[in-house]
Amino acid sequence: MEKLHALALDAGRCRHVYADRVMEYVMDENKNSIIRLFDVTKRYNGKLALKDISLDIEQGEFIFISGPSGAGKSTLLKVLYLAEKVSEGQILIDGMNLARISSSRLPALRRRFGMVFQDFKLIPNRTVYENVALVLEAAGEKPSFIRKKVMHVLRTTGMDKKYKAFPPTLSGGEQQKVAVARAVVGEPSIILADEPTGSLDTKSAQTILDFLMEYHKKGATVLIASHNLHLLDSAVRGRNIEICDGKINRTATML
Amino acid sequence: MEKLHALALDAGRCRHVYADRVMEYVMDENKNSIIRLFDVTKRYNGKLALKDISLDIEQGEFIFISGPSGAGKSTLLKVLYLAEKVSEGQILIDGMNLARISSSRLPALRRRFGMVFQDFKLIPNRTVYENVALVLEAAGEKPSFIRKKVMHVLRTTGMDKKYKAFPPTLSGGEQQKVAVARAVVGEPSIILADEPTGSLDTKSAQTILDFLMEYHKKGATVLIASHNLHLLDSAVRGRNIEICDGKINRTATML
């Protein structure tokens, strides 16, 4: 395994044609890993945002990504979600190599994720309800199911009374709650939450965190990126990955 | 004074034509007040966001506005900034009644404020430098002065290396730093900061807070709205106003 890994890293570096195959072989060895990163590097116009990140995340794990502003937390989540392409290295999601995902299979892959964007990314001219329902509509769910499910999620995040409002008329915290509701409405197996409580007061933050933890308990893999270490206080068993200047600084297991 | 105040409140309620005059008379009594709110109520489509807020803020004071998500913190700052009109009540800024400000005098008034918006409100297709310089250009400053001043402020907030970047390519925290830089670049006498450290890690937050405090020490009136009570730990002498559901819940003096 160690050797193969080194080989894979090498392959990743020189962009060898067989690199992808090797990755998948490596994958086979660790059936429980749902997300694997090998030497992932991301450059924006030549400037590094992520540098040689290697990571193995098991199905159902809880990961807390911390680090100062500009460390690369959002970038890490974005490359996992394929909202950005990596510059170097390989990412395997559930055995699929992201570099080899065809654009026609991308939507289906994304529906397995639930992403809370740091800037929310709500459609301004659609109501709260429509924004959340969009995910289920895109997945081709039945209207009656959509209605029930969306209202349920909105109720849990405390936004059911504002379901007719348009995002720009909401307060910062309210927008964040809607973003969280949208991320989980599709019952994703992986939840990526970028600063999901940054605009919330302590009480609301706890509610949202508990809500995400519920999905975690149901078996979802949860990655939360935040600079707010206080969130760790209430976090369950999991790992804390601290990144700084694009590199993994420290990994700690929380018990 | 008490009586006049009551009279003014009355006037505000019944929208009497002489109300404005009364306000200004009241104003005269308290020369040190730079911001005065009388029974301010703000409704959005009939729903209350602020209810009967009365407040007296002295020149050079430091005010910390706290409260849960959706309490009305942003709305309070927005009505002061005339980004929103009040539904009822009167606001006096430095003796001027906001209800009687003509639209031609509005820009000059706004330049006396420095506002950090909760959603940053940076122009996406202008660089960081251009976004900050805009305030000084609008004030008609000399190009050489603008260059020096903008770069100075960017250096202090730690964004000087990214002055050529466009806001959407910045991390959340970086965008916030630019928003703070833009708010203070015009040396405003009143600084309104809505959640100015919400996207920042503890260290950056402290830097930004210290930066704002410097302006406070130089004599600026500073209002910070945030749900993060930890900020209070490092705050100077000032007042903490807690609002909840649009009403002032509690006022405390910090020593």
Next chain:
Amino acid sequence: MTHFVKKAFADIRSNRFLNLITIITISLSILVVSVFLLFFENASRVIESWNQGGRAMVYLVDTFTMDQLPDLQAKLNGLNTIDEMDFISKDQALEKLKNDMSERSAFLKTLKGNPLPDALEIKVKAYDSFEEIQQIAKDIKAIDLVDDVEYGQGWLGKFLNIFNLFKITGYAMCSLFFLIALFITANTVRLAFYSRKLEVEIMRLVGATETFIKAPFYVEGLLQGLLGGVSGLIILFTTYLMVSSGITRNFASYVYFDIQFLSIKTIFLIIFGSTFLGWFGCYLSLKQILR
């Protein structure tokens, strides 16, 4: 399918301003093209009517006698290029001349005998070019009893050629206007979509398939094109009604023809064209926005 149509209608409602501008632009573009088509169709018709089916005079030799007429007519019919013919004897012709020139007929009175020849007035079958009618005249002239053929050699060539030039210009301008309408509409739709770039981006991020994202836009584009085309034609028709009634009232003396509205065929062509416009604009925009 109904889902996409429903969504398209919802989108049109929620982006009223953008849609209105797009529809207005399409309808104005259609208006330009159809105004020109209207002008061109009517002008063609009028000019065509001036050129009344190619009448010509066949003058016969002096030695012609009436019993040679059936033989001559048979020969002319044998050419297969003549529709009608009327015999005009020299006496009828002189009579007509005297009537026509009533004011200066004094000079005709001085004539001894009848200097005019017998003649056949013929109507030539449809022809397209000056060369064709020249050939027909030549064939007729080759017949024994025919002395000369007069078919307006001088002005007819000129007229036909200018008419052909007018037709070419007309078709060229129609195509040009259509192309311009296409460009302008496509660009307007693109601009309108440009401000919805964010919406599309977010939809993709949330895991919507390309079909799911694109279909409502296409339905919207087709609807915009259809609405634009129909309203453009309605504007044209209203204007037409006002103008044509105004013309017949005030300009009766100027006008020797009715203005006719576009033919049903052209109307359908225009509506089809504008629907295509909407679709095409949508296609271009989506190609640009969606990578």
Next chain:
Amino acid sequence: MTHFVKKAFADIRSNRFLNLITIITISLSILVVSVFLLFFENASRVIESWNQGGRAMVYLVDTFTMDQLPDLQAKLNGLNTIDEMDFISKDQALEKLKNDMSERSAFLKTLKGNPLPDALEIKVKAYDSFEEIQQIAKDIKAIDLVDDVEYGQGWLGKFLNIFNLFKITGYAMCSLFFLIALFITANTVRLAFYSRKLEVEIMRLVGATETFIKAPFYVEGLLQGLLGGVSGLIILFTTYLMVSSGITRNFASYVYFDIQFLSIKTIFLIIFGSTFLGWFGCYLSLKQILR
């Protein structure tokens, strides 16, 4: 001032796509109007040339003798409506007639003496309507020695009236096309600005005055209009060069006139118009965006 121009240029650079579409739309709109103007100017010129300055024949009474000519000419000049006159004696006229009718002059040979009257060929000063030339003819006829005036009573009225109708239609269509260009351009500029609404809103929030916000937009609008107009004319001119050389080469036999490009005056008018378009579109958009 230079600040605003500089900023406008920077804006054009940073909003390349929006500006490109706006400029393309303006130039195409200008193209439609100017193609039509070109067509119309040339058609007018050609039709005008058919109507060669109103020539007419004044036939004199039989009793006319040459020594009465100066007196007659003086009287005609006294009317102040005649530009040139040429005396054509009855002998000259017969000679000319024989030449013109060479083929059928046999019939003229049978004439005893000369049945034709003496005549004056005159050129009438410019006139606008059929009524006017009718009046002029009446005045001339009232002179003693004049027997009759011939000025193509039959076809001239028809022709002039149709020409006038053509002119009216032409002006109407020019105005219509201009209005449509105005609408389309204004809407395009509005759409382009619509996607910059956020920018304007933020500028206002930051304390920029209306002038500070608006001035660069206006400069931009003017520049767009100017660029659009100039490029529209350049497209037209290139097409004109190609078409006109093509026509003279291939259609030489069809064409009895040169196609001429727009007059300098029209060119300046068009450029002015398109700059106005840019400004007006900007004005409308700003009025909408800025409350």
